[in-house]
Amino acid sequence: MNPLNAHNLVIDVPGRTGGQAMDFTVGEGQVWGVLGPNGAGKTTLLHTLAGLRQARSGEVRLGGTALSDMKRRLVSQQLGLVFQERHDEFPATVLETALIGRHPWLSPWQMESGEDLAIAEQALKQLDVAHLSDRLVSTLSGGERQRVAIATVLAQNPATWLLDEPSNHLDLHHQVAVMELLKAQAGAGRAIFMCLHDLNLAARWCDHLLLLFPNGEACWGPAETMLVPSALERLYNQKLVTVEADGAPVFVPVKG
Amino acid sequence: MSRPLAPSLLLLAGISLLAMALSVSVGSVTVPISDLLSTLAGGGSTLHQTLIFELRLPRTLAAFATGGLLAVAGALMQVLLRNPLADPYVLGLSGGAAVGALLAMLAGLGAALVSGSAFAGALLATLLVFGLAHGTGSWTPSRLLLTGVVVAAGWGAVITLMLAIAPAQRLPGMLYWLMGDVSYARAPWPGLMLLLIVCLMLFPLGRSLNVLARGPLQAAALGVAVRPLEWLIYLVASLLTATAVTTAGSIGFVGLVVPHMLRLVLGNDQRIILPACALAGGTLLVLADTLARVVIAPEQLPVGVITALLGVPTFLYLLYRSRV
Numbered sequence: 001m002n003p004l005n006a007h008n009l010v011i012d013v014p015g016r017t018g019g020q021a022m023d024f025t026v027g028e029g030q031v032w033g034v035l036g037p038n039g040a041g042k043t044t045l046l047h048t049l050a051g052l053r054q055a056r057s058g059e060v061r062l063g064g065t066a067l068s069d070m071k072r073r074l075v076s077q078q079l080g081l082v083f084q085e086r087h088d089e090f091p092a093t094v095l096e097t098a099l100i101g102r103h104p105w106l107s108p109w110q111m112e113s114g115e116d117l118a119i120a121e122q123a124l125k126q127l128d129v130a131h132l133s134d135r136l137v138s139t140l141s142g143g144e145r146q147r148v149a150i151a152t153v154l155a156q157n158p159a160t161w162l163l164d165e166p167s168n169h170l171d172l173h174h175q176v177a178v179m180e181l182l183k184a185q186a187g188a189g190r191a192i193f194m195c196l197h198d199l200n201l202a203a204r205w206c207d208h209l210l211l212l213f214p215n216g217e218a219c220w221g222p223a224e225t226m227l228v229p230s231a232l233e234r235l236y237n238q239k240l241v242t243v244e245a246d247g248a249p250v251f252v253p254v255k256g
Numbered sequence: 257m258s259r260p261l262a263p264s265l266l267l268l269a270g271i272s273l274l275a276m277a278l279s280v281s282v283g284s285v286t287v288p289i290s291d292l293l294s295t296l297a298g299g300g301s302t303l304h305q306t307l308i309f310e311l312r313l314p315r316t317l318a319a320f321a322t323g324g325l326l327a328v329a330g331a332l333m334q335v336l337l338r339n340p341l342a343d344p345y346v347l348g349l350s351g352g353a354a355v356g357a358l359l360a361m362l363a364g365l366g367a368a369l370v371s372g373s374a375f376a377g378a379l380l381a382t383l384l385v386f387g388l389a390h391g392t393g394s395w396t397p398s399r400l401l402l403t404g405v406v407v408a409a410g411w412g413a414v415i416t417l418m419l420a421i422a423p424a425q426r427l428p429g430m431l432y433w434l435m436g437d438v439s440y441a442r443a444p445w446p447g448l449m450l451l452l453i454v455c456l457m458l459f460p461l462g463r464s465l466n467v468l469a470r471g472p473l474q475a476a477a478l479g480v481a482v483r484p485l486e487w488l489i490y491l492v493a494s495l496l497t498a499t500a501v502t503t504a505g506s507i508g509f510v511g512l513v514v515p516h517m518l519r520l521v522l523g524n525d526q527r528i529i530l531p532a533c534a535l536a537g538g539t540l541l542v543l544a545d546t547l548a549r550v551v552i553a554p555e556q557l558p559v560g561v562i563t564a565l566l567g568v569p570t571f572l573y574l575l576y577r578s579r580v
Contacts, residue, residue: 047473050477052476052477071481072479072480072481072482073479074479075479076477076479077479079477080477083474086470087338087470087471087474088470089338089339089469090340091519091523091524092523096523100466100467100478101478103464103467103478103479106463108461108464109460111527156478
């Protein structure tokens with residue numbers, strides 16, 4: 001796979017001057033988590049990495065080529081993005097929604113084939129929403145919609161996944177199921193890069209972490225070097241208690 | 257997107273042909289269907305030949321082309337604005353065309369110049385709306401829609417002003433144009449050709465439009481070159497609208513109601529919806545025009561009145577149901 005690489009990247013967060021340049025590579029088999037308080041620029045970073053937003057300086061490269069020099073279609077065959085916000089002003093069924101994930105792989109004159117349909121159905125099944133195939137997306141619950149959005153990127157089958165708060169709206173079981181799915185994708189030679197609100201999900205499932213501070217400062221590296229209680233306390237401006245459970249550190253906010 | 261494409265379109269095409277046959281045979285002199293077929297095949301009486309080839313068929317085809325153009329333009333604008341309530345009339349394109357046409361009429365210019373002026377007015381209106389809505393940032397659908405609605409209100413005021421100062425002998429022609437009327441339309445072919453070309457041209461873009469309907473960011477993430485596609489839709493929709501208003505004056509609600517109805521029945525795959533809009537929009541206007549000719553025969557109503565009378569309650573019903 002072509003690794004995604006941030007090169008001297010400064011993201012353009014409105015109302016913030018400066019900001020630290022970031023240099024990292026999301027390599028094969030890695031699961032990255034981005035942690036930071038509200039407004040630190042997690043979504044902006046994700047959109048910049050996907051080429052949907054201009055960087056203030058530096059560039060994003062995919063397999064060594066600057067993203068801005070690549071055709072969108074070529075980018076979308078390698079890079080998938082699960083958005084935090086979704087638009088469904090027009091009625092669409094769950095199956096139709098998963099099928100748009102096949103768009104990057106079809107030429108303008110091609111109709112979706114039986115194979116595309118099978119891929120979309122398989123993706124829905126893996127996210128446990130196959131039984132909702134014919135329902136309109138607008139009638140689903142928040143968690144079901146989230147799983148349909150993840151299934152759409154699964155149908156897209158990119159080498160690198162970018163996800164904006166994939167655990168949003170999900171119940172505990174489906175949070176774990178989605179994390180397992182992403183871990184399995186990484187295990188199959190893909191790469192995962194996701195923003196997370198839940199520090200403990202990140203501590204448990206990510207092998208690399210990027211901490212994004214509200215002032216634009218950032219640090220990144222292997223998870224065990226980043227999970228330093230004092231750094232995390234400074235990140236969230238919140239006192240934490242650390243305990244160990246089920247083989248992973250668990251961070252609990254201190255009351256008051 | 258998985259719905260079968262051909263059957264619904266074939267059915268619509270059949271209905272279109274039936275509506276056109278009805279429209280050609282009904283009127284002051286009723287042409288029975290057997291005579292209609294033999295006349296179309298080259299035989300029949302001279303009366304029927306003149307009646308059909310010189311009077312009714314051009315009018316019916318012009319009505320079909322106008323309806324189809326407006327419906328496809330409406331469907332495209334709805335995708336562009338991601339708002340099911342957008343259409344050329346609501347966005348002020350028809351208003352701009354009307355101002356252009358009325359100016360030419362006020363100056364006492366001939367029919368060809370009135371058409372040209374209407375065309376220029378529609379394009380100017382589009383540029384104005386999209387230019388202003390673009391502003392310093394990017395197009396947001398709500399800003400575009402708001403700009404369109406406000407600009408449309410402005411055109412309305414200009415139209416009223418021109419009617420107020422127009423000399424009495426020019427008023428009837430101006431009013432008739434405003435109400436939308438196909439009775440003087442004698443050149444259906446440019447509109448029909450444009451409709452056909454656009455439907456063929458849009459087919460390969462259909463899936464990209466489906467993705468664009470989910471928002472520009474999602475579309476870009478799935479490999480769509482969003483900005484060029486948005487410009488293309490906007491130009492095509494303007495061209496379609498300008499051609500339609502040039503053919504038949506200002507006819508409202510076809511562009512709004514037809515795509516909305518079809519989406520309720522057929523879903524929102526543009527590869528089906530766009531050709532279906534061409535067929536259903538054409539059929540609707542052919543039927544409305546037939547009605548306009550026979551309701552108070554021998555007098556004729558402008559077809560715009562019929563579409564507005566049907567369109568207003570439909571629009572309100574859809575609005576009431578959609579809870580936007």
